[in-house]
Amino acid sequence: MIREKIVSLVSTALNSAQDAGEIPHFVSPEITIEHPQRIEHGDFSINLPLRIQGLAKMKAIDVANILQKHIEPYSAIEKIEVAHPGFLNFYLEETWVCDQITSIVNAGDYFAFSDIGNGTNVQIEYVSANPTGPIHVGNGRGAAIGSTLANVMDFLGFNVQQEYYVNDAGTQVSIFGRTLYARYAELFGKQIQIPDNGYPGAYIIELAKNIQEQYGDAFLELVDNEPNPELGKIGIDLQLTNIKDDLSAIGVDYDSWFSEQSLMVKGGAYDTSLKLLMDAKLVLKREGAIWFNSSDLGESKDNVLIRSDGQPTYYATDIAYHYDKFLVRKFDRVIDIWGADHQGHVSRVKTALQTVGGDPDSLDVLLYQLVNLRRGDEIVPLSKRAGEIVTLRNVIDEVGADAARFFFLSSSANQTMDFDLELAKSQSDENPVYYVQYAHARISSILVKAEEDSLFKSNPKLSLLNHPSEQLLIRKLLLLPEILENVIADLAPHHLPHYSKDLATAFHSFYTQCRVISEDKELTAARLILLQASQIVLAKTLGLMGISAPRKM
RNA sequence: GCGCUCGUAGCUCAGUGGAUAGAGCGCUGCCCUGCGGAGGCAGAGGUCGGAGGUUCGAAUCCUCCCGAGCGCGCCA
Known part of the structure:
Protein backbone atom coordinates (compact mmCIF):
# COMPACT_ATOMS: atom_id res chain seq x y z
CA MET A 1 0.00 0.00 0.00
CA ILE A 2 1.03 3.55 -0.62
CA ARG A 3 1.13 4.40 3.10
CA GLU A 4 3.67 1.71 3.82
CA LYS A 5 5.63 2.74 0.74
CA ILE A 6 5.94 6.32 1.95
CA VAL A 7 6.97 5.21 5.43
CA SER A 8 9.66 3.02 3.96
CA LEU A 9 10.88 5.81 1.67
CA VAL A 10 11.27 8.06 4.71
CA SER A 11 12.97 5.35 6.70
CA THR A 12 15.47 4.78 3.90
CA ALA A 13 16.04 8.50 3.59
CA LEU A 14 16.82 8.76 7.29
CA ASN A 15 19.38 5.95 7.05
CA SER A 16 20.96 7.49 4.05
CA ALA A 17 21.14 10.94 5.67
CA GLN A 18 22.66 9.37 8.75
CA ASP A 19 25.21 7.45 6.70
CA ALA A 20 26.07 10.66 4.90
CA GLY A 21 26.75 12.23 8.28
CA GLU A 22 24.10 14.90 7.83
CA ILE A 23 22.05 13.59 10.75
CA PRO A 24 23.67 11.90 13.75
CA HIS A 25 23.07 8.20 14.34
CA PHE A 26 20.35 7.14 16.78
CA VAL A 27 17.60 4.57 16.90
CA SER A 28 14.62 6.03 15.12
CA PRO A 29 11.17 5.84 16.70
CA GLU A 30 8.47 4.15 14.66
CA ILE A 31 7.52 6.34 11.74
CA THR A 32 3.87 7.35 11.78
CA ILE A 33 1.93 8.63 8.83
CA GLU A 34 -1.34 10.48 8.77
CA HIS A 35 -3.76 12.32 6.56
CA PRO A 36 -3.47 16.06 7.07
CA GLN A 37 -6.69 17.78 7.95
CA ARG A 38 -6.36 20.33 5.19
CA ILE A 39 -5.96 19.31 1.59
CA GLU A 40 -3.40 22.06 1.04
CA HIS A 41 -1.10 19.99 3.23
CA GLY A 42 -1.18 17.09 0.81
CA ASP A 43 -2.39 13.51 0.93
CA PHE A 44 -0.04 12.23 3.60
CA SER A 45 2.01 13.85 6.28
CA ILE A 46 5.05 12.65 8.21
CA ASN A 47 5.98 14.25 11.52
CA LEU A 48 9.24 12.35 12.01
CA PRO A 49 11.45 15.47 11.98
CA LEU A 50 9.49 16.90 14.91
CA ARG A 51 9.75 13.68 16.84
CA ILE A 52 13.49 13.23 16.36
CA GLN A 53 14.62 16.81 16.72
CA GLY A 54 15.67 16.09 20.30
CA LEU A 55 17.55 12.93 19.36
CA ALA A 56 19.25 14.66 16.46
CA LYS A 57 19.90 17.81 18.47
CA MET A 58 18.87 19.72 15.38
CA LYS A 59 15.98 21.96 14.45
CA ALA A 60 13.05 19.98 13.06
CA ILE A 61 12.85 22.12 9.96
CA ASP A 62 16.48 21.36 9.15
CA VAL A 63 15.92 17.65 9.65
CA ALA A 64 12.93 17.85 7.33
CA ASN A 65 14.91 19.59 4.63
CA ILE A 66 17.69 17.02 4.80
CA LEU A 67 15.24 14.12 4.70
CA GLN A 68 13.42 15.63 1.75
CA LYS A 69 16.68 15.68 -0.18
CA HIS A 70 17.30 12.00 0.56
CA ILE A 71 13.88 10.63 -0.38
CA GLU A 72 14.04 8.60 -3.57
CA PRO A 73 11.66 9.69 -6.32
CA TYR A 74 8.59 7.50 -6.61
CA SER A 75 6.10 7.43 -9.47
CA ALA A 76 2.95 7.79 -7.35
CA ILE A 77 4.28 10.88 -5.61
CA GLU A 78 4.02 14.18 -7.39
CA LYS A 79 5.94 16.24 -4.84
CA ILE A 80 7.12 16.42 -1.28
CA GLU A 81 7.03 19.67 0.64
CA VAL A 82 8.57 20.73 3.90
CA ALA A 83 6.18 22.67 6.11
CA HIS A 84 6.70 24.49 9.37
CA PRO A 85 7.47 23.56 12.04
CA GLY A 86 8.85 20.37 10.50
CA PHE A 87 6.34 18.30 8.56
CA LEU A 88 7.03 16.41 5.37
CA ASN A 89 3.92 16.60 3.19
CA PHE A 90 3.38 14.16 0.36
CA TYR A 91 1.22 14.95 -2.65
CA LEU A 92 0.00 12.09 -4.81
CA GLU A 93 0.28 12.14 -8.60
CA GLU A 94 -3.13 12.81 -10.07
CA THR A 95 -2.89 10.14 -12.75
CA TRP A 96 -1.83 7.58 -10.14
CA VAL A 97 -4.94 8.46 -8.13
CA CYS A 98 -7.09 8.01 -11.23
CA ASP A 99 -5.59 4.63 -11.99
CA GLN A 100 -6.53 3.31 -8.56
CA ILE A 101 -10.15 3.12 -9.68
CA THR A 102 -9.17 0.20 -11.86
CA SER A 103 -7.99 -1.78 -8.89
CA ILE A 104 -11.26 -1.08 -7.08
CA VAL A 105 -13.36 -2.21 -10.02
CA ASN A 106 -11.19 -5.27 -10.61
CA ALA A 107 -11.35 -6.25 -6.95
CA GLY A 108 -15.13 -5.74 -6.89
CA ASP A 109 -16.60 -7.12 -3.71
CA TYR A 110 -13.08 -7.95 -2.50
CA PHE A 111 -11.90 -4.37 -2.53
CA ALA A 112 -10.34 -3.44 0.80
CA PHE A 113 -9.58 -7.07 1.55
CA SER A 114 -6.33 -7.83 3.26
CA ASP A 115 -5.71 -10.98 5.19
CA ILE A 116 -4.79 -9.35 8.48
CA GLY A 117 -6.85 -11.90 10.38
CA ASN A 118 -4.77 -14.71 8.99
CA GLY A 119 -7.30 -17.33 10.04
CA THR A 120 -7.21 -16.44 13.73
CA ASN A 121 -10.08 -18.15 15.52
CA VAL A 122 -12.15 -15.41 17.08
CA GLN A 123 -15.36 -15.73 18.96
CA ILE A 124 -17.62 -12.72 19.23
CA GLU A 125 -20.33 -13.14 21.81
CA TYR A 126 -23.03 -10.53 22.02
CA VAL A 127 -26.58 -9.75 23.14
CA SER A 128 -26.96 -12.98 25.19
CA ALA A 129 -30.00 -11.49 26.89
CA ASN A 130 -31.93 -13.71 29.26
CA PRO A 131 -34.45 -15.84 27.36
CA THR A 132 -37.04 -14.95 29.97
CA GLY A 133 -38.40 -12.01 28.02
CA PRO A 134 -38.20 -9.94 24.85
CA ILE A 135 -34.98 -8.14 24.00
CA HIS A 136 -34.96 -4.40 24.49
CA VAL A 137 -33.48 -1.40 22.77
CA GLY A 138 -30.14 -1.60 24.53
CA ASN A 139 -29.69 -5.15 23.28
CA GLY A 140 -30.22 -3.76 19.80
CA ARG A 141 -27.15 -1.63 20.19
CA GLY A 142 -25.13 -4.66 21.22
CA ALA A 143 -26.55 -6.57 18.27
CA ALA A 144 -25.57 -3.91 15.76
CA ILE A 145 -22.08 -3.50 17.20
CA GLY A 146 -21.44 -7.23 17.48
CA SER A 147 -22.64 -8.27 14.09
CA THR A 148 -20.90 -5.40 12.34
CA LEU A 149 -17.65 -6.18 14.05
CA ALA A 150 -18.12 -9.81 13.06
CA ASN A 151 -18.77 -8.83 9.44
CA VAL A 152 -15.62 -6.74 9.26
CA MET A 153 -13.39 -9.29 10.98
CA ASP A 154 -14.78 -12.05 8.83
CA PHE A 155 -14.05 -9.99 5.73
CA LEU A 156 -10.48 -9.32 6.84
CA GLY A 157 -9.58 -12.96 7.19
CA PHE A 158 -10.46 -13.80 10.76
CA ASN A 159 -12.25 -17.07 11.36
CA VAL A 160 -15.20 -15.62 13.26
CA GLN A 161 -17.78 -17.44 15.30
CA GLN A 162 -20.77 -15.42 16.45
CA GLU A 163 -22.31 -16.77 19.59
CA TYR A 164 -25.32 -16.11 21.77
CA TYR A 165 -25.01 -17.37 25.33
CA VAL A 166 -28.38 -18.69 26.41
CA ASN A 167 -28.94 -18.37 30.14
CA ASP A 168 -31.22 -21.38 30.36
CA ALA A 169 -30.21 -22.31 33.90
CA GLY A 170 -30.39 -20.65 37.26
CA ILE A 250 -32.26 -6.57 12.37
CA GLY A 251 -29.96 -8.65 10.24
CA VAL A 252 -28.24 -10.63 12.96
CA ASP A 253 -27.46 -14.30 12.44
CA TYR A 254 -25.56 -16.42 14.92
CA ASP A 255 -23.36 -19.40 14.24
CA SER A 256 -23.93 -20.78 17.68
CA TRP A 257 -26.50 -20.67 20.48
CA PHE A 258 -24.63 -21.86 23.51
CA SER A 259 -26.61 -23.31 26.37
CA GLU A 260 -25.60 -22.47 29.92
CA GLN A 261 -27.12 -25.82 30.95
CA SER A 262 -24.54 -27.62 28.84
CA LEU A 263 -21.78 -26.35 31.13
CA MET A 264 -23.39 -28.05 34.10
CA VAL A 265 -23.15 -31.69 33.00
CA LYS A 266 -21.15 -33.92 35.31
CA GLY A 267 -17.45 -33.51 34.68
CA GLY A 268 -18.13 -30.58 32.35
CA ALA A 269 -16.70 -27.07 32.24
CA TYR A 270 -18.39 -26.07 35.48
CA ASP A 271 -16.96 -28.96 37.50
CA THR A 272 -13.54 -28.60 35.92
CA SER A 273 -13.18 -24.87 36.38
CA LEU A 274 -14.43 -25.02 39.96
CA LYS A 275 -11.88 -27.71 40.69
CA LEU A 276 -9.12 -25.57 39.18
CA LEU A 277 -10.10 -22.71 41.46
CA MET A 278 -10.04 -25.02 44.45
CA ASP A 279 -6.66 -26.45 43.42
CA ALA A 280 -5.38 -22.89 43.43
CA LYS A 281 -6.43 -22.78 47.09
CA LEU A 282 -8.56 -19.72 46.45
CA VAL A 283 -11.91 -21.20 47.42
CA LEU A 284 -13.31 -21.08 50.94
CA LYS A 285 -16.59 -21.88 52.63
CA ARG A 286 -17.87 -19.00 54.68
CA GLU A 287 -21.30 -18.02 56.04
CA GLY A 288 -22.78 -21.08 54.37
CA ALA A 289 -21.62 -20.10 50.90
CA ILE A 290 -18.61 -20.99 48.76
CA TRP A 291 -16.40 -17.99 48.01
CA PHE A 292 -13.65 -17.24 45.54
CA ASN A 293 -10.99 -15.28 47.40
CA SER A 294 -10.47 -12.98 44.46
CA SER A 295 -9.23 -10.15 46.65
CA ASP A 296 -6.07 -12.21 47.13
CA LEU A 297 -5.54 -11.66 43.40
CA GLY A 298 -6.05 -7.93 43.56
CA GLU A 299 -9.80 -7.77 43.06
CA SER A 300 -11.70 -5.22 45.11
CA LYS A 301 -13.63 -7.95 46.88
CA ASP A 302 -14.26 -11.66 47.21
CA ASN A 303 -17.13 -13.16 45.25
CA VAL A 304 -19.58 -15.92 45.94
CA LEU A 305 -19.39 -18.93 43.64
CA ILE A 306 -22.05 -21.12 45.23
CA ARG A 307 -24.86 -19.62 47.26
CA SER A 308 -25.83 -21.04 50.61
CA ASP A 309 -28.84 -22.66 48.92
CA GLY A 310 -26.42 -24.69 46.82
CA GLN A 311 -27.09 -22.85 43.56
CA PRO A 312 -24.11 -21.59 41.55
CA THR A 313 -23.96 -17.85 40.95
CA TYR A 314 -23.86 -16.21 37.55
CA TYR A 315 -20.19 -15.54 38.24
CA ALA A 316 -19.41 -19.22 38.74
CA THR A 317 -21.11 -20.29 35.53
CA ASP A 318 -19.48 -17.44 33.66
CA ILE A 319 -16.08 -18.66 34.78
CA ALA A 320 -17.03 -22.07 33.44
CA TYR A 321 -18.27 -20.50 30.23
CA HIS A 322 -14.98 -18.68 29.66
CA TYR A 323 -13.04 -21.79 30.61
CA ASP A 324 -14.99 -23.52 27.88
CA LYS A 325 -14.26 -20.80 25.32
CA PHE A 326 -10.53 -20.80 25.86
CA LEU A 327 -9.54 -24.19 27.25
CA VAL A 328 -12.14 -26.48 25.66
CA ARG A 329 -13.00 -24.83 22.38
CA LYS A 330 -9.58 -23.16 22.21
CA PHE A 331 -10.43 -19.83 20.63
CA ASP A 332 -7.35 -17.71 20.00
CA ARG A 333 -9.28 -14.65 20.91
CA VAL A 334 -12.66 -13.87 22.42
CA ILE A 335 -14.60 -10.64 22.22
CA ASP A 336 -17.49 -10.26 24.65
CA ILE A 337 -19.85 -7.39 24.03
CA TRP A 338 -21.70 -6.30 27.14
CA GLY A 339 -23.81 -3.41 28.31
CA ALA A 340 -21.93 -0.99 30.52
CA ASP A 341 -23.95 -2.11 33.53
CA HIS A 342 -21.78 -5.26 33.52
CA GLN A 343 -18.62 -3.22 33.87
CA GLY A 344 -17.91 -4.47 37.39
CA HIS A 345 -17.88 -8.00 36.05
CA VAL A 346 -14.99 -7.54 33.60
CA SER A 347 -12.07 -7.55 35.95
CA ARG A 348 -13.22 -10.50 38.02
CA VAL A 349 -13.92 -12.65 34.96
CA LYS A 350 -10.42 -11.94 33.68
CA THR A 351 -8.93 -12.73 37.06
CA ALA A 352 -10.79 -16.01 37.28
CA LEU A 353 -9.95 -16.84 33.68
CA GLN A 354 -6.28 -16.50 34.43
CA THR A 355 -6.66 -18.75 37.48
CA VAL A 356 -8.25 -21.51 35.42
CA GLY A 357 -5.50 -21.35 32.83
CA GLY A 358 -6.72 -18.87 30.22
CA ASP A 359 -5.01 -15.76 28.94
CA PRO A 360 -6.92 -12.66 30.01
CA ASP A 361 -5.18 -10.61 27.33
CA SER A 362 -6.91 -12.68 24.68
CA LEU A 363 -10.26 -11.66 26.09
CA ASP A 364 -11.58 -8.29 25.00
CA VAL A 365 -14.69 -7.05 26.69
CA LEU A 366 -16.30 -4.30 24.67
CA LEU A 367 -18.71 -2.35 26.85
CA TYR A 368 -21.33 -0.16 25.33
CA GLN A 369 -23.08 2.59 27.26
CA LEU A 370 -26.81 2.70 27.64
CA VAL A 371 -29.33 3.91 25.11
CA ASN A 372 -31.87 6.67 25.76
CA LEU A 373 -34.90 6.80 23.53
CA ARG A 374 -36.25 10.12 22.38
CA ARG A 375 -39.01 11.28 20.13
CA GLY A 376 -37.87 14.70 19.07
CA ASP A 377 -37.45 16.63 22.31
CA GLU A 378 -39.48 14.17 24.32
CA ILE A 379 -37.77 11.44 26.32
CA VAL A 380 -39.34 8.02 25.87
CA PRO A 381 -39.14 5.95 29.05
CA LEU A 382 -37.69 2.53 28.34
CA SER A 383 -40.04 0.79 30.72
CA LYS A 384 -43.68 1.60 30.25
CA ARG A 385 -46.38 0.24 32.52
CA ALA A 386 -45.46 -2.38 35.05
CA GLY A 387 -43.37 -5.03 33.34
CA GLU A 388 -43.72 -3.62 29.85
CA ILE A 389 -40.62 -2.37 28.07
CA VAL A 390 -39.89 -0.76 24.74
CA THR A 391 -38.68 -3.77 22.80
CA LEU A 392 -36.21 -3.90 19.98
CA ARG A 393 -39.08 -5.15 17.85
CA ASN A 394 -41.07 -1.98 18.59
CA VAL A 395 -38.18 0.12 17.32
CA ILE A 396 -37.58 -1.97 14.20
CA ASP A 397 -41.26 -1.90 13.36
CA GLU A 398 -41.32 1.86 13.71
CA VAL A 399 -38.09 2.95 11.99
CA GLY A 400 -37.02 -0.07 9.95
CA ALA A 401 -33.97 -2.28 10.33
CA ASP A 402 -31.63 -0.18 8.17
CA ALA A 403 -32.19 3.01 10.11
CA ALA A 404 -32.04 1.19 13.43
CA ARG A 405 -28.68 -0.33 12.62
CA PHE A 406 -27.28 2.91 11.29
CA PHE A 407 -28.27 4.81 14.41
CA PHE A 408 -27.08 2.13 16.80
CA LEU A 409 -23.72 2.12 15.06
CA SER A 410 -23.28 5.86 14.79
CA SER A 411 -21.90 6.71 18.18
CA SER A 412 -18.85 5.18 19.77
CA ALA A 413 -19.61 2.40 22.24
CA ASN A 414 -18.46 4.29 25.30
CA GLN A 415 -20.71 7.22 24.59
CA THR A 416 -24.22 7.07 26.01
CA MET A 417 -26.51 7.33 23.06
CA ASP A 418 -29.68 9.22 22.31
CA PHE A 419 -31.77 7.32 19.80
CA ASP A 420 -34.25 9.71 18.23
CA LEU A 421 -37.17 7.69 16.89
CA GLU A 422 -38.57 10.65 15.03
CA LEU A 423 -35.31 11.29 13.21
CA ALA A 424 -34.67 7.62 12.48
CA LYS A 425 -38.15 7.26 11.06
CA SER A 426 -38.21 10.39 8.93
CA GLN A 427 -37.83 9.66 5.25
CA SER A 428 -36.30 12.98 4.48
CA ASP A 429 -33.06 14.82 4.16
CA GLU A 430 -32.74 14.87 7.94
CA ASN A 431 -32.04 11.20 7.92
CA PRO A 432 -28.44 10.16 7.23
CA VAL A 433 -29.38 6.59 6.32
CA TYR A 434 -31.34 7.75 3.31
CA TYR A 435 -28.63 10.18 2.38
CA VAL A 436 -26.16 7.33 2.03
CA GLN A 437 -28.58 4.92 0.42
CA TYR A 438 -29.72 7.62 -1.95
CA ALA A 439 -26.19 7.97 -3.27
CA HIS A 440 -26.15 4.28 -4.05
CA ALA A 441 -29.54 4.40 -5.75
CA ARG A 442 -28.49 7.40 -7.80
CA ILE A 443 -25.39 5.63 -9.04
CA SER A 444 -27.33 2.50 -9.86
CA SER A 445 -29.83 4.43 -11.87
CA ILE A 446 -27.17 6.12 -13.97
CA LEU A 447 -25.36 2.85 -14.56
CA VAL A 448 -28.59 1.27 -15.78
CA LYS A 449 -29.13 4.10 -18.22
CA ALA A 450 -25.53 3.89 -19.43
CA GLU A 451 -25.90 0.17 -19.94
CA GLU A 452 -29.03 0.69 -22.02
CA ASP A 453 -27.30 3.27 -24.18
CA SER A 454 -24.08 1.19 -24.45
CA LEU A 455 -21.88 3.99 -23.17
CA PHE A 456 -19.16 1.84 -21.62
CA LYS A 457 -15.79 1.62 -23.37
CA SER A 458 -13.13 -0.98 -22.82
CA ASN A 459 -10.10 1.17 -21.95
CA PRO A 460 -11.34 4.57 -20.90
CA LYS A 461 -8.82 7.32 -20.23
CA LEU A 462 -9.07 7.53 -16.46
CA SER A 463 -6.60 10.39 -16.38
CA LEU A 464 -9.46 12.61 -17.57
CA LEU A 465 -10.85 12.45 -14.04
CA ASN A 466 -8.98 15.51 -12.88
CA HIS A 467 -11.82 17.66 -11.60
CA PRO A 468 -11.30 18.49 -7.90
CA SER A 469 -14.55 16.76 -6.96
CA GLU A 470 -13.48 13.67 -8.89
CA GLN A 471 -10.10 13.61 -7.23
CA LEU A 472 -11.72 14.04 -3.83
CA LEU A 473 -14.17 11.23 -4.47
CA ILE A 474 -11.46 8.80 -5.54
CA ARG A 475 -9.40 9.63 -2.47
CA LYS A 476 -12.42 8.89 -0.27
CA LEU A 477 -12.95 5.55 -1.99
CA LEU A 478 -9.36 4.61 -1.29
CA LEU A 479 -9.85 5.21 2.45
CA LEU A 480 -11.98 2.12 3.07
CA PRO A 481 -9.08 -0.28 3.79
CA GLU A 482 -7.75 2.01 6.52
CA ILE A 483 -11.21 2.50 7.97
CA LEU A 484 -11.68 -1.24 8.27
CA GLU A 485 -8.31 -1.68 9.91
CA ASN A 486 -9.23 1.00 12.43
CA VAL A 487 -12.59 -0.64 13.11
CA ILE A 488 -10.80 -3.81 14.10
CA ALA A 489 -7.87 -2.25 15.91
CA ASP A 490 -10.11 -0.07 18.10
CA LEU A 491 -13.10 -2.44 18.14
CA ALA A 492 -14.94 0.63 16.95
CA PRO A 493 -17.55 -0.06 14.26
CA HIS A 494 -18.84 3.51 14.59
CA HIS A 495 -16.19 4.58 12.08
CA LEU A 496 -18.25 2.93 9.34
CA PRO A 497 -21.40 5.05 9.37
CA HIS A 498 -19.29 8.20 9.56
CA TYR A 499 -17.22 7.08 6.64
CA SER A 500 -20.31 6.19 4.66
CA LYS A 501 -21.73 9.69 5.14
CA ASP A 502 -18.42 11.21 4.09
CA LEU A 503 -18.30 9.07 1.02
CA ALA A 504 -21.88 9.90 0.09
CA THR A 505 -21.10 13.60 0.47
CA ALA A 506 -18.11 13.28 -1.84
CA PHE A 507 -20.28 11.49 -4.37
CA HIS A 508 -23.21 13.93 -4.26
CA SER A 509 -20.83 16.82 -4.62
CA PHE A 510 -19.17 15.20 -7.64
CA TYR A 511 -22.58 14.46 -9.11
CA THR A 512 -23.73 18.05 -9.08
CA GLN A 513 -20.45 19.38 -10.41
CA CYS A 514 -19.69 16.78 -13.07
CA ARG A 515 -22.28 15.48 -15.44
CA VAL A 516 -21.57 11.80 -16.03
CA ILE A 517 -23.36 11.16 -19.31
CA SER A 518 -22.40 13.83 -21.83
CA GLU A 519 -21.45 14.35 -25.48
CA ASP A 520 -17.83 13.63 -24.58
CA LYS A 521 -17.77 9.83 -25.08
CA GLU A 522 -14.27 9.43 -23.66
CA LEU A 523 -15.02 11.39 -20.48
CA THR A 524 -18.38 9.65 -20.07
CA ALA A 525 -16.71 6.26 -20.18
CA ALA A 526 -14.14 7.29 -17.58
CA ARG A 527 -16.78 8.68 -15.25
CA LEU A 528 -18.81 5.51 -15.56
CA ILE A 529 -15.86 3.56 -14.21
CA LEU A 530 -15.70 6.01 -11.33
CA LEU A 531 -19.40 5.37 -10.71
CA GLN A 532 -18.82 1.64 -10.70
CA ALA A 533 -16.04 2.02 -8.18
CA SER A 534 -18.21 4.28 -6.02
CA GLN A 535 -21.04 1.80 -6.14
CA ILE A 536 -18.72 -1.01 -5.09
CA VAL A 537 -17.35 0.89 -2.12
CA LEU A 538 -20.73 2.22 -0.98
CA ALA A 539 -22.33 -1.20 -1.24
CA LYS A 540 -19.41 -2.78 0.60
CA THR A 541 -19.60 -0.25 3.42
CA LEU A 542 -23.36 -0.60 3.79
CA GLY A 543 -23.10 -4.36 3.56
CA LEU A 544 -20.56 -4.58 6.36
CA MET A 545 -22.91 -2.51 8.50
CA GLY A 546 -25.72 -4.92 7.67
CA ILE A 547 -27.64 -2.21 5.86
CA SER A 548 -29.20 -2.66 2.45
CA ALA A 549 -27.83 -0.88 -0.62
CA PRO A 550 -30.96 -0.22 -2.66
CA ARG A 551 -30.84 0.27 -6.42
CA LYS A 552 -34.11 2.14 -6.31
CA MET A 553 -35.79 4.06 -3.52
C1' G B 1 -17.02 6.85 49.61
C1' C B 2 -14.46 3.65 45.73
C1' G B 3 -14.32 1.98 40.40
C1' C B 4 -15.60 2.49 35.01
C1' U B 5 -17.42 5.79 31.11
C1' C B 6 -18.57 10.54 29.46
C1' G B 7 -18.50 16.32 29.21
C1' U B 8 -16.53 19.33 21.89
C1' A B 9 -21.41 24.53 17.88
C1' G B 10 -28.54 25.66 19.85
C1' C B 11 -29.41 19.80 19.27
C1' U B 12 -27.20 14.76 17.94
C1' C B 13 -22.30 13.32 17.39
C1' A B 14 -17.03 12.61 14.86
C1' G B 15 -12.15 13.90 15.90
C1' U B 16 -5.16 7.47 15.39
C1' G B 17 -0.26 13.76 20.52
C1' G B 18 0.07 17.64 15.08
C1' A B 19 -0.81 22.59 11.18
C1' U B 20 -6.64 27.40 10.94
C1' A B 21 -11.12 21.66 15.94
C1' G B 22 -15.17 18.94 11.86
C1' A B 23 -20.10 16.69 10.13
C1' G B 24 -25.47 16.19 10.23
C1' C B 25 -29.86 18.56 11.94
C1' G B 26 -31.72 23.49 13.05
C1' C B 27 -30.96 28.86 11.37
C1' U B 28 -29.71 32.65 7.03
C1' G B 29 -28.90 33.27 1.79
C1' C B 30 -28.22 31.17 -2.93
C1' C B 31 -28.40 26.89 -7.13
C1' C B 32 -33.25 22.95 -11.05
C1' U B 33 -33.01 23.61 -20.08
C1' G B 34 -29.89 18.27 -18.72
C1' C B 35 -27.98 11.32 -15.65
C1' G B 36 -32.96 10.55 -9.39
C1' G B 37 -33.50 17.96 -5.60
C1' A B 38 -34.14 12.15 -0.42
C1' G B 39 -29.24 16.79 -3.95
C1' G B 40 -25.43 20.97 -4.18
C1' C B 41 -22.92 25.80 -2.74
C1' A B 42 -22.09 29.63 0.84
C1' G B 43 -22.72 31.99 5.79
C1' A B 44 -23.51 32.62 11.03
C1' G B 45 -22.58 29.67 15.34
C1' G B 46 -16.73 26.99 19.85
C1' U B 47 -12.79 30.13 26.34
C1' C B 48 -13.20 21.52 23.32
C1' G B 49 -16.64 21.52 31.65
C1' G B 50 -12.65 24.26 34.92
C1' A B 51 -7.49 24.66 36.86
C1' G B 52 -2.61 23.04 36.83
C1' G B 53 1.21 19.83 34.54
C1' U B 54 4.10 16.76 30.64
C1' U B 55 5.56 18.00 25.36
C1' C B 56 8.63 21.40 19.95
C1' G B 57 3.13 20.76 19.87
C1' A B 58 -2.74 18.81 24.11
C1' A B 59 -9.84 18.30 22.67
C1' U B 60 -6.47 13.92 22.92
C1' C B 61 -1.59 12.02 27.96
C1' C B 62 -1.05 12.95 33.78
C1' U B 63 -3.06 15.25 38.53
C1' C B 64 -6.90 17.82 41.03
C1' C B 65 -11.83 20.03 40.96
C1' C B 66 -17.04 20.47 38.96
C1' G B 67 -21.13 17.96 36.47
C1' A B 68 -23.81 13.46 34.24
C1' G B 69 -24.58 8.04 33.50
C1' C B 70 -23.43 3.14 35.17
C1' G B 71 -21.43 -0.23 38.73
C1' C B 72 -19.89 -1.55 43.84
C1' G B 73 -25.90 -8.18 46.36
C1' C B 74 -25.49 -15.26 48.28
C1' C B 75 -29.25 -10.61 40.80
C1' A B 76 -27.89 -11.51 35.82
Missing part, protein backbone atom coordinates in the same frame (compact mmCIF):
# COMPACT_ATOMS: atom_id res chain seq x y z
CA THR A 171 -32.75 -18.59 39.37
CA GLN A 172 -34.25 -16.39 36.69
CA VAL A 173 -35.31 -19.40 34.69
CA SER A 174 -37.12 -20.98 37.59
CA ILE A 175 -38.89 -17.71 38.39
CA PHE A 176 -39.84 -17.52 34.74
CA GLY A 177 -41.23 -21.06 34.99
CA ARG A 178 -43.37 -20.18 37.98
CA THR A 179 -44.66 -17.02 36.32
CA LEU A 180 -45.50 -18.93 33.19
CA TYR A 181 -47.31 -21.52 35.24
CA ALA A 182 -49.42 -18.87 36.91
CA ARG A 183 -50.43 -17.44 33.51
CA TYR A 184 -51.02 -20.89 32.11
CA ALA A 185 -53.19 -21.93 35.04
CA GLU A 186 -55.16 -18.69 34.67
CA LEU A 187 -56.21 -19.82 31.22
CA PHE A 188 -57.87 -22.78 32.88
CA GLY A 189 -59.67 -20.59 35.36
CA LYS A 190 -57.29 -21.08 38.27
CA GLN A 191 -56.12 -18.06 40.23
CA ILE A 192 -52.45 -18.43 41.04
CA GLN A 193 -50.32 -15.61 42.36
CA ILE A 194 -47.45 -14.46 40.12
CA PRO A 195 -44.22 -14.74 42.15
CA ASP A 196 -43.15 -11.53 43.88
CA ASN A 197 -40.05 -11.14 41.75
CA GLY A 198 -41.74 -12.67 38.72
CA TYR A 199 -42.30 -11.32 35.23
CA PRO A 200 -45.46 -9.22 35.01
CA GLY A 201 -45.18 -8.59 31.26
CA ALA A 202 -48.09 -9.50 29.02
CA TYR A 203 -45.86 -11.52 26.67
CA ILE A 204 -45.94 -14.37 29.19
CA ILE A 205 -49.69 -14.63 28.67
CA GLU A 206 -49.06 -15.05 24.96
CA LEU A 207 -46.54 -17.80 25.66
CA ALA A 208 -49.04 -19.50 27.95
CA LYS A 209 -51.77 -19.36 25.28
CA ASN A 210 -49.37 -20.77 22.75
CA ILE A 211 -48.58 -23.68 25.06
CA GLN A 212 -52.25 -24.22 25.82
CA GLU A 213 -52.98 -24.51 22.11
CA GLN A 214 -50.19 -27.00 21.52
CA TYR A 215 -50.31 -29.06 24.68
CA GLY A 216 -53.72 -28.46 26.23
CA ASP A 217 -53.74 -28.97 29.99
CA ALA A 218 -50.70 -31.27 30.00
CA PHE A 219 -48.76 -29.12 32.47
CA LEU A 220 -51.53 -28.14 34.80
CA GLU A 221 -50.64 -30.68 37.46
CA LEU A 222 -47.88 -29.82 39.90
CA VAL A 223 -44.84 -32.07 40.12
CA ASP A 224 -43.50 -32.38 43.66
CA ASN A 225 -45.55 -29.31 44.56
CA GLU A 226 -43.75 -27.25 41.91
CA PRO A 227 -44.74 -26.34 38.36
CA ASN A 228 -43.63 -29.00 35.89
CA PRO A 229 -40.08 -28.01 34.82
CA GLU A 230 -40.96 -29.12 31.31
CA LEU A 231 -43.36 -26.17 31.08
CA GLY A 232 -40.59 -23.70 31.85
CA LYS A 233 -38.32 -25.36 29.34
CA ILE A 234 -40.91 -25.11 26.59
CA GLY A 235 -41.54 -21.51 27.54
CA ILE A 236 -37.85 -20.68 27.29
CA ASP A 237 -37.65 -22.34 23.88
CA LEU A 238 -40.63 -20.37 22.63
CA GLN A 239 -39.20 -17.10 23.95
CA LEU A 240 -35.86 -17.93 22.38
CA THR A 241 -37.60 -18.34 19.05
CA ASN A 242 -39.07 -14.86 19.47
CA ILE A 243 -35.61 -13.49 20.23
CA LYS A 244 -34.18 -15.18 17.14
CA ASP A 245 -36.91 -13.66 15.03
CA ASP A 246 -36.27 -10.18 16.41
CA LEU A 247 -32.54 -10.44 15.87
CA SER A 248 -32.98 -11.82 12.43
CA ALA A 249 -35.23 -8.84 11.67
